Each structure stands twice: as structure tokens, then as C-alpha cells.
Amino acid sequence: MNNTLHDFIAGLPKAELHLHIEGSLEPELMFALAQRNGIKLPYASVDEVRAAYDFSDLQSFLDLYYAGAAVLQTEQDFYDLTMAYIQRALADNVRHVELFFDPQTHTSRGIAMATVFAGIARALRQAKEEHQFSGRMILCFLRHLSEVDALNTLAAALPLREEYADLWNGIGLDSAEVGNPPEKFAEVFAKANSLGFHLVAHAGEEGPPAYIHSALNILKIERIDHGVRAEEDAELMAYLIRSQMPLTVCPLSNLKLCVVKDLRQHNLARMLRAGLCVTINSDDPAYFGGYINSNFIASAQALELNREELTQLAKNSFCASFASAEKKLIWLNELEIYVENWR
Ligand code: ADE
Numbered sequence: 001m002n003n004t005l006h007d008f009i010a011g012l013p014k015a016e017l018h019l020h021i022e023g024s025l026e027p028e029l030m031f032a033l034a035q036r037n038g039i040k041l042p043y044a045s046v047d048e049v050r051a052a053y054d055f056s057d058l059q060s061f062l063d064l065y066y067a068g069a070a071v072l073q074t075e076q077d078f079y080d081l082t083m084a085y086i087q088r089a090l091a092d093n094v095r096h097v098e099l100f101f102d103p104q105t106h107t108s109r110g111i112a113m114a115t116v117f118a119g120i121a122r123a124l125r126q127a128k129e130e131h132q133f134s135g136r137m138i139l140c141f142l143r144h145l146s147e148v149d150a151l152n153t154l155a156a157a158l159p160l161r162e163e164y165a166d167l168w169n170g171i172g173l174d175s176a177e178v179g180n181p182p183e184k185f186a187e188v189f190a191k192a193n194s195l196g197f198h199l200v201a202h203a204g205e206e207g208p209p210a211y212i213h214s215a216l217n218i219l220k221i222e223r224i225d226h227g228v229r230a231e232e233d234a235e236l237m238a239y240l241i242r243s244q245m246p247l248t249v250c251p252l253s254n255l256k257l258c259v260v261k262d263l264r265q266h267n268l269a270r271m272l273r274a275g276l277c278v279t280i281n282s283d284d285p286a287y288f289g290g291y292i293n294s295n296f297i298a299s300a301q302a303l304e305l306n307r308e309e310l311t312q313l314a315k316n317s318f319c320a321s322f323a324s325a326e327k328k329l330i331w332l333n334e335l336e337i338y339v340e341n342w343r
């Protein structure tokens with residue numbers, strides 16, 4: 001890639017809408033937290049951890065991801081994790097993140113819901129204060145668990161809603177997709193909807209287009225996480241273009257989890273050129289080999305994205321966010337000025 005396009009991406013203001021905070025746990029921090037909390041890891045070194053990140057599909061990743069999250073125990077651990085991500089995001093010129101967190105991964109190990117919220121929120125509030133960095137939290141249900149478990153998780157989190165009203169505004173659905181269709185969570189999403197939360201769900205990552213249909217029609221989601229398998233359904237594609245329903249696409253994740261064999265075969269550029277509202281995101285950057293700018297750069301390289309297309313992707317990231325119209329306008333203006341200055 002020429003240096004200019006690389007630099008253009010580096011400085012491009014952008015939002016990240018698909019980021020699992022537990023997936024930003026770098027092996028170095030994993031080791032440091034394990035030591036701090038007296039936990040024995042099944043790895044001898046950071047290099048050994050990285051060497052284990054050779055996945056064949058989503059489940060092979062999730063097994064390691066949930067095991068790694070066991071080092072997160074205290075409020076300070078969740079703060080350190082979140083602050084480390086924010087530093088990387090700031091370096092990549094991310095202005096706004098809507099981060100996912102999986103409370104069930106932690107409450108099932110005896111960690112209090114309040115501990116998870118407090119650590120993540122302290123880092124986001126500090127970053128707002130010190131860097132005008134904007135952040136929101138999307139609580140995700142683990143779809144391999146039951147809907148009753150999800151309902152109990154929502155009930156356990158709701159008493160914290162007021163305390164975190166500035167941050168927690170969304171509900172999502174993640175973990176093992178195939179065999180756990182969106183409709184399994186119809187009741188808990190209806191409840192979250194009635195409470196006024198924004199709704200998103202992973203759909204069409206490994207699962208069929210039918211899962212995207214049910215996430216849209218039954219769960220009433222406002223954004224599709226991944227959604228790359230939408231391309232197999234022409235009518236669905238037409239609807240996604242017409243409605244400008246956003247897709248949070250994660251190219252390096254798709255590559256690492258063998259959703260695509262080669263980034264050059266990724267449908268991100270085809271979908272963008274067909275007029276879908278697609279965005280680029282990092283998913284679990286510590287596990288998939290790169291933060292958001294690495295995803296932009298690898299995609300630009302593999303798919304020959306030009307400056308206009310990269311600008312559209314950044315624009316989509318702001319438009320597809322759940323931020324206020326005022327904030328969106330500020331970021332879009334900043335983006336326009338940035339692009340103007342490159343002419
Ligand atoms: N949890 C973390 N990353 C995920 C992904 N890519 N798909 C589903 N669940 C996840």
C-alpha cells in the first residue's frame with residue numbers, strides 16, 4: 001500500500017461499533033492480571049498464548065476467549081482492560097466506541113455485575129474527561145446459554161441503569177451462533193425494547209441469512225453485527241440497501257475465524273459498492289491480529305478500497321452509531337474537513 005493511503009486511514013476520524021472489551025485483552029495484560037490475582041494460566045509465556053491463537057471457526061476462538069477472561073476479577077482489572085483499549089483507540093483516531101461486554105462470562109465465575117460495570121465505566125468516564133473520547137456500553141447476552149439466564153442477567157443489571165445512564169444504552173447478542181437462533185431470545189429482547197434500550201445482535205457471521213431475518217423481524221434490532229452472509233439472500237440485500245440498516249463488519253475477525261479463506265474474497269467492498277451501510281470494526285483485536293486501523297488497512301489493501309470508499313466507511317461508522325444528532329454532526333464536519341485537507 002502506498003504511504004499516503006496508509007496515512008489517510010491513520011488520521012481518519014472514525015467510530016468503532018463492534019468491539020468486545022473482553023476481546024481486547026492482550027496476552028501481556030492477561031499475564032499481568034493472572035499474576036496480580038494469583039491465577040495460574042495454562043501457558044508458559046506471552047508468545048505461547050499468541051501461538052495458541054490459531055482458530056478454525058468461531059467456537060475454537062470462543063473456548064480460548066472465555067478461558068482468558070477468567071483473569072478479570074476486580075474493578076481495577078476491568079478498568080485496566082478498558083483503558084488499554086481506549087489508548088489503542090485514541091491512537092487510531094477513534095472518536096466514539098460502542099463497546100460490547102459479556103456480564104455472564106463474569107457473573108458465572110462469582111464476579112459481581114456491579115464490579116464489571118464500575119471498572120469499564122470508570123475508564124470511559126476518565127477518557128471522556130481527559131480526551132473528549134465518547135463511549136457507550138452494550139450489554140450482550142451469551143446465546144449459548146438459556147433465555148432464562150439472559151432474563152436473569154438483565155434483571156441483575158437493571159438496578160445499575162440509573163448510575164450508568166450516561167453509558168449503558170444498548171443490548172446485544174453474541175457467542176456461538178449456529179444452533180442458537182435469534183428467536184431463542186425473543187422475550188428478553190422484547191423486554192429490553194420496552195425499556196428503551198438500543199438493540200443489536202450478531203447475525204449472519206456463521207449463521208444463515210434466516211438468522212438475519214429473525215434478528216430484524218423478531219428481535220427488532222437496529223444494527224446487524226457481522227451480517228456478511230446476507231449476500232446469499234438477494235431480497236434481504238435489497239432490503240438492507242433500501243433501509244440503510246447498518247452492518248458492523250469485522251474483516252480480520254472473519255479471516256481469523258475462517259469465515260473467509262482470503263481477505264481478497266471478503267464481500268465488504270462488494271456490499272459497500274452495492275450501497276449497503278457497512279462499517280469496519282475490530283471485534284476482538286487482541287485475538288485477531290489488529291485494532292480498527294489494521295482492519296481498515298488490510299481491507300484497503302486486499303479489496304483496493306479508494307479514498308472515497310474509506311471516507312464512506314468512516315462516515316457510515318458515525319451515522320450508524322447511537323450517538324445524538326448533534327454529536328454526529330460534529331464528527332461528520334470534522335471528517336469533511338479532514339478529507340478536504342487531503343485534496
Ligand atoms: N464474542 C466475541 N467475539 C465474537 C464473535 N466474533 N462472534 C460471536 N460472539 C463473539
Ligand code: ZN
Nearest residue numbers: 020174225283
Ligand atoms: Zn463480535
